[in-house]
Amino acid sequence: MPPMKNPRVGEVRPSQVIFSYGVGALVDLPHLSVIVMGLDDWTVDGGLARVIEEERLLRAVRSQLGSQVQKLLAPPALPPGNGPVDPFSDLARVGVPVALFPRWMLCPRCQRLSPLSSGLFTRSRDDAFHPERTRYVHVGCEEGKQPIVVPARFLVACEHGHLDDFPWVEFVHRGPTTCATQLRLIEYGPSGEARDLVVRCDTCERSRQLSDAFGEEGRARMPKCRGRRPHLRDFDPQGCAQQVRAILLGASNLWFGDTVIALAIPTESVKLAQLVESKWTSLQQVPNEQFITVMRGMTPNPFSEFIGYSDNEIWQAIERRRAQAQSGESDDPVDLKGREWEQFAHPASHTPSKDFRLREVAVPSGFTQPIARVVLVERLREVRALIGFTRIDAPGEIGANPEGSEQRRMTLARKAPAWVPAAEVRGEGIFIQFDEAAIQQWLSHEVTERREEQFRASHTSWRRARRIEPPEADFPGMRYILLHTFTHALMRQLVLECGYNAASLRERIYARNPKEIDGRPEPMAGVLIYTAAPDSEGTLGGLVGLGEPEQLRRHLQAALRDAMQCASDPLCAEHEPSVRGTTVHAAACHACLFAPETSCERGNRYLDRSVLVSTVEREDLAFFQ
Template identity: 55%
Template sequence: MAQAQPRSKVGELRPSQILFSAGIGAVIDLPNLSTMVMGLDDWELTHAAELGEERLLAVVRRSLSYSVKRLLSPPVPPEAESLSPLLDESQRVGIPVSPFPTWMLCPHCRLLAPLQSGLFDLKTDRFRSDQNRYRHTNCPKGKHPPTVIPARFLVACRHGHLDDFPWRYFVHRGVDCQRGTLRLHEYGVSGSAADIEVKCDGCGANRRMSDAFGELGKKYLPQCRGRHVHLRNFAEGGCDQQMVGISLGASNSWFPITLSVLSIPTTVDRLAQLVEKHWTVLSKAVSLEVLAAFRLIGQLKEFAKYTDAELWVQMEQRRSATVDNAEDEAKDIKTPEWQVFSKADTSLNSADFWLSSVAAPKGYEAYFNKVVLVERLREVRALVGFTRIESPGDFTETGEMPEDYWAPLSRQEPKWVPATEVRGEGLFMQFNELAIAQWESLPQLQAYKKQSVAAHRRWRIMRSLDPDANYPGVRYFLLHSFAHALMRQLAIECGYSAASLRERIYSRSPDEANGPMAGILLYTAAPDSEGTLGGLVSLGAPTTLGRHIGQALEQMRLCASDPLCAEHSPLQSLNSLHWAACHACLFSPETSCERGNKYLDRTLLIPTVKTELESLAFFKPVG
């Protein structure tokens, strides 16, 4: 007997994709349609679960809006495989989308028209919703009405606006004849804009699509209308930007702005840890009577050995601590993480956080104090906005992005934001502070510091930013470069792809508040197998890790792009903030790097072919 096949969902996505590739304001493809993910105002929250992470909520409130009260996961339909498709309401659960672009193209007669024209009919299938599509019923060519496809060109601007391509304005050069329909013809097989022509049947006007891009596009396209398709409105006061032509599916059409924190325990008390874990539910109990009701309906199973009075006392302590610490945690999210990892207190271990300390890597004891194996960790991420054309990675800090570039998630002040949680594993490496201090005091490094500060200032001045703000320091250059070098090496053996590994750099000089920090955390960020396969932690043994560090540093000695890579300087270009680094040696995927591949230099790790900077290397050659 053949086994029944599981139902296929329309446009099914993993929760993490809602934050990184198909979030609010992004254009995504369904089997027969191109659609826009709508704003928070249109989301149905019945099947959305609240995620508890007070530290992240404080950061979101400070960065986005103090009206945000909750972090919610994307709505997920309940398991209901026994129900028939006709009766299963879970088929309607999901994230709302709307057809976009609204201009469609008939592949047979090449008719180009908007859905509002009535020339295309919606064909629905009650049994197979993935077959829903628009058809050109009156197409003069072919026996059967063909399925129309979305037009492949759009317009956008740097203020986060997106709109249908102004086809009539473009082909008629600003003066619409108001008579004929439009046709889009392709000549040749290259698919380039120069081989595509739009033509008006009424007046015969025609134009090549190559005129919509580059400098010609700035001349021939109209000013942006300030349209937010995902919000179904236009920006108040319009928009002063020039439209930019882009292709459907272009990588610069949507960049997410996300915030993330690691869930770290704050107490060794078992009851306090349980309260922290279940605070999303417990925070709703405003009295002992409500708490007792929660216990009766089975919400407090993990608190079976504690009385309601004991639990209430701990909850009151949690409430007062949350109010006192929320603002401090929003300002500095890495210091609490550094304190937990550097102390490596195993009494803090819990179901979501488990660590153990091992010796420094063999052969590199002079450079590291300790290595901490983080066998379990939980990262919570939230989507707080998005940009178009300009990537958030073009700025050194998310908070530095101009408000005009930051597209909103809702029409009103948001009461919640979408968030996801990822469970994984990681390696924390604490550098020897004395070794770092001795390296920073090298006389040869002083000129390098001045040049890096000058490059940082010039880069920021070109972007109208405060030139003296957010310079990470040469210590960060070293830690960041080492993290990238080791990530590339570990990805070869740990079982995860390079894009599944992420970094967190803990860097602070001794003269700054909260003391010195010098450490890195490399951890998994892949939700497919919950990131806990153990492949990364298994590489943290002193002998194994020492071997990998040696191999990683040896790989940094010579790059395939040398000598150009080794001699690169950010002073040579206005668009870079890295030194000896490129895609062949140090660059990592965008999802892995916390600074957009900026502030990298392998000459600080190991001597390279650029002999005059050999003395800047932190690690001494072995052998």
Template identity: 50%
Template sequence: MSKPTTAPVGTVRPSQLLWTYGPGALVDLPNLSVVTMGLDLWRESLCEVLDEPRLLAAVRRSLGPQVERLRKPPVAEDDADPFSAEAHQGVPVRPFPRWLRCVRCGLLAEYDSGLFDLDPDPFRPERTSFVHTNCDKGKKSDAVPARFLLACGHGHLDDFPWHWFVHGGPSACRGTLRFFERGASLQTENLWVRCDECESAKSLAHAFGEEGRRALPACRGRHPHLDRYDSDCEARPRAVVLGATNAWFPVTLSALAIPLAEDRLGQFVQDAWEDLKEADDVGELKGVLKTLRKRGRYPVLDEVTPEDVWSAMERERSGAGGAEPDGVTESDMKRPEWTVLTSPSSSSAWPHFLSERVAVPAGFEAFLSEVSLVKRLREVNALLGFSRIDSPEEIRDISAHERIASLTADPPRWVPASEVHGEGVFLRFDERTLRAWEGWSAVGERDERLRRGHRGWRTSRELPPEANYPGVRFAMLHTLSHLLIREFALECGYGAASIRERIYAEDDPSDPMAGILLYTAAPDSDGTLGGLVELGKPENLGRIMIQALRRARICSSDPLCSEHDPGQDRSLHAAACHACNFVAETSCERGNRYLDRALLVPTFECSTAAFFGSL
């Protein structure tokens, strides 16, 4: 699947192509390092269509109306003959970085220089490697990727300029380069590069920090996943180590699949609108419905006729059946979910969503207005692009931001997506209690402390300093969500990294939101096993919330944790750290930002801003 050969070189899970190894990302295999190529080189016919009209509409708002579909990444057959065409189905990759190092003689050169050969293993793709066939110190010595690269904040990635670095700038010398070590440790000051011809040598310690910025050349605007160079990049590149987590950050959108229509037929028309709208009459519609029946995703098709569907489509076109899917914007993703989650009636007839309202735990009646057990849910995620060096703050900032790299050379016609099925617990907070708490002077002081950190963090990244601050309401809900994730993980048996959050926080007086959805999900169609729903029952949830709040009062890093001021170090959290409140970033909506234990319970440093202080 890579050039210059088409040999399989390894495997990753389909979900990893959204969160870890998407287009532009480096996959560090046992013997190789490869870059995942752009969607232009993916075989679209191998990528199954994923239906979720709300998410597709939001993707179009970000990337343009030319986006036709959401598609799942391709999946190769596990038991395919390694010499057959089926064994070569998958995602195209290419060796990157292009520079390799012989582990015996230290030769440093590009993989296509003629000094290295690819040694594929069709039966064990993970053993495919490059070898230095004519090494002076041993026949067929292994060649491994050079562990240093250049990256910039505008999404560009390039090979490390080894000749430039060794010779201190442009040089006519093109002697053979050698990589060697001095000293027992592998710190950068002990890693050296030498030119055999002019005997210039330099330590890799000079490639980092302020000295590295002066020693490295300007960014060439390279996108290796697109085989393209941008000509106008003014960002200063920096050296990064192969495998560094800041080399690729996914930019994603997610949505819960929720019922948006009152009847099953109307919901089916909205869900399958991208397929149905191509039919010009009932005759063509029959063929479309036949194809949809084969997919097996819409049980309602066994109960309706083509004429019924056509009538529902006419109502949809005229506006009588609700808003067009394309009218949904990215900023509105959570509002329909909030409406469904807080609805008194449960949508038990819909295959992807089922909730049941239960009593509020004893003692929490003043804080919570309702609790719902979401026994069935489906979440769909789409990959829009990626960034390097700095993670994108939030989707509203990046829709047209120059620092977000594209997945394709031209505007994309489709984007990768994945779906997960699971269960969860939804908590809705009492609006009157929450508004009274927001009016406390101590809460205002904590709010201003977080706001100062927000301004400093964004200013240091050349972003508008006041934009997109989520507010103290979000910070309180977010902090409680993390405490419950950690506590649920201890009780239900799921790993903390498998429990996710969705925070609904909006202080608009006319239409406020204040709620938390904690859910766990799996990529198979059966979802998860019900352990999280069991913990949402009143007799369990009250005990768990009390345990979580008690643990939050004292952190093992106190008093440093409770006294942390985000305004001083331009961070985005106050009284929070890995010991008490941080969770896996795959679980968190904001990458462990906007957290403060003092908004929930009394701490060493602040005892007057606690929402649950009277509990």
């Protein structure tokens, strides 16, 4: 039986295509390693890729990628409840395209190392009912009968997002060669580390330890980056002057999704205007009122949510929204948090919708001085769009400087994309607004200013060590460090009682100094702790219930009490912001403040228990007395 064309090789959840296995990411399957291909290879026609409506986020994406981006699409997937699918039908091919990478494979029996293009390894018979069994075998192995080969677990990458196979031939021969190479990767120790691995050429009997490719000295020996973009099947036309570095297959810094996140909030107070705004991605193409009349008679009806409104009313609302867009009367697309802050800081004036509902409650007794407002977010919808990815350094480490971010962000397609993948989740949360006068008073203390200079120096060293220019840019300041630390301390406490695991809680920090942004002089000092789930209804009120005054008071007291001591004290409390470029945190560690990387905006940086409460090391920095 001949091999199937474009066989299925595995499956992941649609949301993982945004968070973990986006374009350019490597997916480790039972017997293979594959790379998710660029948007040029995706099939999104036929209604299998659902349009996600969120106009604010779409404008933010356009500001980053260009005005040609027309919509946000969920990854292509079969609709729920479709029933069993014939594995030999076209529907069974619905999904995200991938390609084998790395192309070099290793036979674990005879230790032969060779690229797939050599023909040494053969794909075994496809199993349509068990796609996870897809594999390659070494038919002519002298050590056994057709052993299953595995991907070579070493690659090379650079800070500009390029990825390539490890240069095995050039590495073992210490440069270009005309040798008719036959390689083996021999393991001399049980550890599996690079120092126990030797690459040997059977033809010329040259060999070299793999450890020579690692470390600063090893990186200097590696060749220049070729600018390879395997997810686009090409090489960067602009080339690349970076030095590649050896990296392990499956390393955590091999892929970081660069995403833009927005909460779906109503920007209009009239219900019809809200509906038009929420569906604007689709409605902006409506040519006239007659088109609405015709489409309302179709099945399915794209205007099913406009029940109670005439065709003329809908058309007039579309015309008003179109005129507003043409006149430029809209929010700053980059400042997504600004509009969210306006809603949270003034909950009485918000307009409830099916995806956004707020309820203000009293500030817990004993915390009325540092905390100005507590708002329970009973419903929220988070939409996240993937606009690119980075390697080696996460986008949050690069910072908000557009020039530095775009230089290191790898594109999703060969041409400017007309759409980007997105995912939406629904949930609930707790918003806590701090008193601005208390924040300003704490920031004015001399000891706080000295601590800020320590963090600033650590921030600069961190960026300089990672060759991020300019190294002193994008420092968040002590306001952010205070709010960030408070959020981590409270999240750890809430996890103990809310029933969700630590990775399901997320943070959103609203920190802005007065007059930091032209035209928006209002400072921001607040935090949103929320949870969201990819199902249709989201969560069930467990987190909101912990925001009631008495419950929240108990959790705030417990969180601050626990922050005073750490199981790693006194070492944790004595930790200062590093000037060696290794860390950008002070009194914080895995035993007290660190959160899962999916929960934290800044990768567990800019944290310091001593800015919250007194520790065994110092008492003069504490915001909470």
